Amino acid sequence: MFVSHYDSWPGSPGAVDAMAPIAAMLEAMRSQANNANLANNIYFLMTDGEEFGAIGVLAFIQDHPELRDRVDMIVNLEAQGNSGGLILFETSPQPHAMVNLFRRAVPRPLGFSITQLIYNAIGTYTDFCFFRQYGWRGVNLAIIGGFEDYHQATDTFENLNRNTAWHYLTTTLGLADYAANKPLDRLRGQPRRAVFFPFLPGNMVVLSYLWAYILCALAIVLAVAFFVYGRKIKKTKTTFYPVYLLFLAALSLASTVFFPAASYLVWLPLLLMSLTAFLKKWEVAYRASQALSRITVLLLWAPLIYLVLAFPWGLLVGTGTGCLCDVCVCYETGESCM
Numbered sequence: 174m175f176v177s178h179y180d181s182w183p184g185s186p187g188a189v190d191a192m193a194p195i196a197a198m199l200e201a202m203r204s205q206a207n208n209a210n211l212a213n214n215i216y217f218l219m220t221d222g223e224e225f226g227a228i229g230v231l232a233f234i235q236d237h238p239e240l241r242d243r244v245d246m247i248v249n250l251e252a253q254g255n256s257g258g259l260i261l262f263e264t265s266p267q268p269h270a271m272v273n274l275f276r277r278a279v280p281r282p283l284g285f286s287i288t289q290l291i292y293n294a295i296g297t298y299t300d301f302c303f304f305r306q307y308g309w310r311g312v313n314l315a316i317i318g319g320f321e322d323y324h325q326a327t328d329t330f331e332n333l334n335r336n337t338a339w340h341y342l343t344t345t346l347g348l349a350d351y352a353a354n355k356p357l358d359r360l361r362g363q364p365r366r367a368v369f370f371p372f373l374p375g376n377m378v379v380l381s382y383l384w385a386y387i388l389c390a391l392a393i394v395l396a397v398a399f400f401v402y403g404r405k406i407k408k409t410k411t412t413f414y415p416v417y418l419l420f421l422a423a424l425s426l427a428s429t430v431f432f433p434a435a436s437y438l439v440w441l442p443l444l445l446m447s448l449t450a451f452l453k454k455w456e457v458a459y460r461a462s463q464a465l466s467r468i469t470v471l472l473l474w475a476p477l478i479y480l481v482l483a484f485p486w487g488l489l490v491g492t493g494t495g496c497l498c499d500v501c502v503c504y505e506t507g508e509s510c511m
Contacts, residue, residue: 174216174240174311175201175345176230176300177250178223182324188333189316190323194250195219196338197345204346205353213352216244223300230300234307245360246271247311248348249301250341255327256334257318257479259344262288263301265310267364272379274360275312278351279344281375284312286368286434288480310360314344317480368437371476382433389429389440395447396422402451418447438477442470 177194181187198217205215220229250259261275261284276282301313316337322328366382380388396418425440445466452459 174218174244174246175248175250175349176218176220176304178220178229178300180221180224180229181328182224184326185324185328186326186330188328188330189255189337190252190328191223191250192330193252193333193338193341194345197250197341200342201345201349205349208353211353212355213245213357214243215349215352216240220300227298227300227303230303234303234309241307241309244309244311245357246274247301247304247309248345249299249304249311249313250345251299251301251313251315253315253317253323254319255316255322255332256337257316258283259314259316259337259340260284260288260480261312261314261369263292263305263313264289264367265305265312267366268310268312269365269367269379269381270359270362271310271312272367272369272377274351274357275348276369276377276379278355279347281340281343282377283371283476284369284377285476285480286370287438287477290432290434291480316340366433368434370437370473372472380437385433385436385440386429388444389425389436392440392444392447393422393425395451396425396443399447399450414450418443418450421446438473441473442466445469 175198177191177198179191179195181190181192186192198219201215202217205211218230218233220227220233222228223230258281261272261282264271272284275284299313299315301311304311318337319332319334322332367379368382368385369377369379372378400415400419400422402415421439421443425436425443428436428439445462449459449462449466452462
């Protein structure tokens with residue numbers, strides 16, 4: 174089920190929040206309207222009142238509880254700006270199968286498991302927050318570039334980045350076409366947690382937590398092994414590096430235990446650096462491995478730097494558009510959300 178809202182903030186034309194997602198959904202509906210051989214039902218939900226407590230989606234959840242078990246995956250389309258790539262930034266619990274589907278279906282998938290940690294600290298909400306709270310499964314997508322135009326009079330069609338509009342369209346069409354033609358049995362299988370991140374333009378890596386733990390453990394073992402090996406070498410030049418790897422090993426362990434969704438940023442570089450360290454006796458292999466490690470770390474961290482530069486930090490200091498807890502209490506008690 175594709176979800177977006179057609180209301181906008183007062184005084185804002187809402188070209189991106191949320192005309193662009195609605196337009197992409199309408200085009201996906203048009204492209205599938207005459208498909209007589211749909212492999213699955215595809216729902217399109219256009220809500221209202223998202224900007225004022227998500228009252229539309231709350232009414233839908235209340236009025237259609239029977240659909241929760243019939244919808245395998247929700248795709249919520251949002252915006253907090255007017256440019257940049259469409260990012261998978263939030264999921265329901267144990268999303269491995271859904272993120273894998275997203276990776277296969279979308280021409281240029283972009284998503285970070287780490288962004289959910291950031292988003293949870295903000296305290297704002299989207300329609301998807303309430304689907305997630307009431308047990309629906311799915312993913313939440315949004316752009317964050319051009320945040321200065323979010324909820325402003327400058328959120329106009331003229332200021333809408335055309336590449337961003339194209340990314341909304343191709344993402345929605347890709348997911349709709351996949352759902353229309355492919356079996357979704359994997360979505361109904363055993364749920365698993367996932368670590369995912371972009372690697373190389375237009376590509377995403379998706380790992381189960383089990384594989385993340387295994388690779389982290391391998392990186393730590395190699396780092397400790399090289400530390401022991403380095404202690405036996407009496408050359409001054411090699412004294413620092415083993416200790417540095419040991420420090421990264423401790424950091425990898427801590428991040429994997431407490432923040433597994435973000436741990437890949439530490440243990441993957443550690444794994445590459447530890448493997449490189451053992452090649453020091455072979456000059457050519459060592460240099461090649463060293464260059465490959467640096468390029469890989471750059472590709473790993475570059476998208477995160479983009480997030481840091483584009484992220485709407487103002488939300489962290491109380492300029493969000495609502496309080497999730499207050500809205501939920503209003504819904505539960507039946508009192509007015511306003």
